[in-house]
Amino acid sequence: MLRQFTLNVTPEFERDLQRFMRLRGIPRKSDAIRTAIHEAVARTTRNADYDYRAWLGIGLKGPLNPKPRFRSEDDLWS
Helix, strand or coil, X not given: XXXXXXXXXXXXXXXXXXXXXXXXXXXXXXXXXXXXXXXXXXXXXXXXXXCCHHHCCHHHHXXXXXXXXXXXXXXXXX
């Protein structure tokens, strides 16, 4: 059984880990890494049951087309 391992991280990983800890309310890095690994393993080992609820509204965050081909949906279908 592996009891301890050393992990060298990039600044980007450190930033993302801090954000993960804040979002989840996890106080220690070791607990956050343990949680993230556990969740990643669980996602890859279960039957393709994906939860896309976090994606809702993500398309609205993209930039709007500055030169739309149609002025409205009515123009699109006429």
